[in-house]
Amino acid sequence: MHKNWWKILSFLILVYTIVAGFLLDVPHLFILHETIRNLYFHVCMWFAMMILFIISFVYSIKYLRGFSYRNDLYAKNFAVLGCVFGILGYATGTIWANYTWVTDQGQSLAGILKEPKLIGAAIALLIYGAYFVLRGSFTDMDKRARISAVYNIFAFAMLFPSIWIIPRLVGSLHPGAPGDESGNPALNFKDIDSRLRMVFYPAIIGWTLLGVWIATLKIRLELLRDKSMINE
Amino acid sequence: MNNFFSRLILLFTGVLFSTVLFAQDKAVEMADVMRSNGKIYVVVAVCLLILVGLFIYVMMLDRKITKLEKNRD
Numbered sequence: 001m002h003k004n005w006w007k008i009l010s011f012l013i014l015v016y017t018i019v020a021g022f023l024l025d026v027p028h029l030f031i032l033h034e035t036i037r038n039l040y041f042h043v044c045m046w047f048a049m050m051i052l053f054i055i056s057f058v059y060s061i062k063y064l065r066g067f068s069y070r071n072d073l074y075a076k077n078f079a080v081l082g083c084v085f086g087i088l089g090y091a092t093g094t095i096w097a098n099y100t101w102v103t104d105q106g107q108s109l110a111g112i113l114k115e116p117k118l119i120g121a122a123i124a125l126l127i128y129g130a131y132f133v134l135r136g137s138f139t140d141m142d143k144r145a146r147i148s149a150v151y152n153i154f155a156f157a158m159l160f161p162s163i164w165i166i167p168r169l170v171g172s173l174h175p176g177a178p179g180d181e182s183g184n185p186a187l188n189f190k191d192i193d194s195r196l197r198m199v200f201y202p203a204i205i206g207w208t209l210l211g212v213w214i215a216t217l218k219i220r221l222e223l224l225r226d227k228s229m230i231n232e
Numbered sequence: 233m234n235n236f237f238s239r240l241i242l243l244f245t246g247v248l249f250s251t252v253l254f255a256q257d258k259a260v261e262m263a264d265v266m267r268s269n270g271k272i273y274v275v276v277a278v279c280l281l282i283l284v285g286l287f288i289y290v291m292m293l294d295r296k297i298t299k300l301e302k303n304r305d
Contacts, residue, residue, distance in 0.1 A: 007294075011287050018279045022272055213290060220297045227304065 007213055013206030017044075020199045027193045031104045038096050039196055040203045045089035046121075048207040050159070052082035052215065053128070057156040060149040069226075072145035073219055075152055076135065079128060081215040085207070086125045093118075101173055117174045120162035127155045127162075 021040040029036055056078035063071035101107040112118070134151055138144030167174060266273050 007291075011283075014283055014287075015280065018283060019276060022276045022279070023269075210290075213294075217290070217293055217297060220301065224297070224300055224304065 006209055010206050010209035010213060013202050014210065017041075017199060017203040017206055021203065024199065025195060027195065031100055035096060035100055036196070038092070040199050042089060042092040042096055043200070044203045044207045045085050045092060046163075047204045048211050049082045049085040049089060050163075051204075051208045052078050052085060052211050053156060053159055055212070056082060056152060060152040060156075063145060063149045067142075067145075069141070069145065070223070072149060073222055073226075075149060077215045077218045077222070078212075079131060079152065080218065081211045083125060083128050083132075084214075085211055086121065086128075090121065090125070107173070112173070115173050116170050117163065117167040117172045120166050124155075124159050124162045127158050131155050 017040050021037055026034070026036050056075045059071045059075035059078065062068075063075060097112060101112055102109070131148060131151055135144055135148045138147070266277070
């Protein structure tokens with residue numbers, strides 16, 4: 001049990017996220033209204049994705065330093081869970097965009113499809129998708145682990161430019177874009193309300209820990225499977 | 233006379249029923265915890281139930297894998 005404290009912590013934080021996230025007072029903003037509470041859910045999906053991709057990147061480097069098969073397995077499964085959270089972030093974003101940008105802000109569908117953060121996130125996820133395609137195309141375990149570890153480092157190098165840097169350079173509907181013409185009503189991470197912070201930061205930790213937990217389950221299962229394959 | 237009394241009783245029952253109806257209207261307006269704040273607590277309860285179910289599922293998976301690992305060693 002002493003090794004499992006963080007799993008319980010994850011559960012407690014997420015219970016807090018839902019209770020406090022729905023019931024605590026939030027800043028009153030135009031267009032967003034109560035949907036600002038999505039900060040604890042939609043935005044946290046992306047943060048969890050980034051942290052899981054960072055973990056995957058670290059394990060890829062560790063693999064290349066020692067060529068231990070275990071590290072390759074870790075890198076792969078953390079990347080899988082990162083993609084799961086990325087897809088969840090995309091799916092929740094569509095709902096949020098529909099009820100704020102489309103209906104209340106009068107953005108056209110074309111305007112939203114041009115939204116650089118959407119395109120950037122899609123590029124990042126597709127690059128990671130190619131990582132799994134690459135992995136699947138090798139039959140030799142050693143070659144697969146080596147080449148996909150190198151590719152994973154490249155994918156990580158593309159991640160932050162595509163989801164953070166480019167959207168901030170060209171202007172975006174998301175917060176943080178330059179200028180007032182970005183069309184973003186109020187939320188600015190430089191002066192994010194302290195009431196939001198109280199739930200937002202724990203929520204990131206809670207969702208990330210849940211992702212790490214599921215990733216470790218997948219890793220343990222695959223280790224078991226590989227051990228039984230060696231024994232057979 | 234009998235007719236008069238029966239009408240009176242009818243009138244009283246009518247009045248009585250109407251008060252009951254008013255009382256019922258008020259009973260509907262009674263606010264318990266789950267109905268306050270535009271029923272947001274219902275959403276909280278639903279989300280918490282989903283979260284608990286999800287965690288129980290993951291926990292059971294964890295236990296199953298732990299058991300498998302112990303059998304192997």
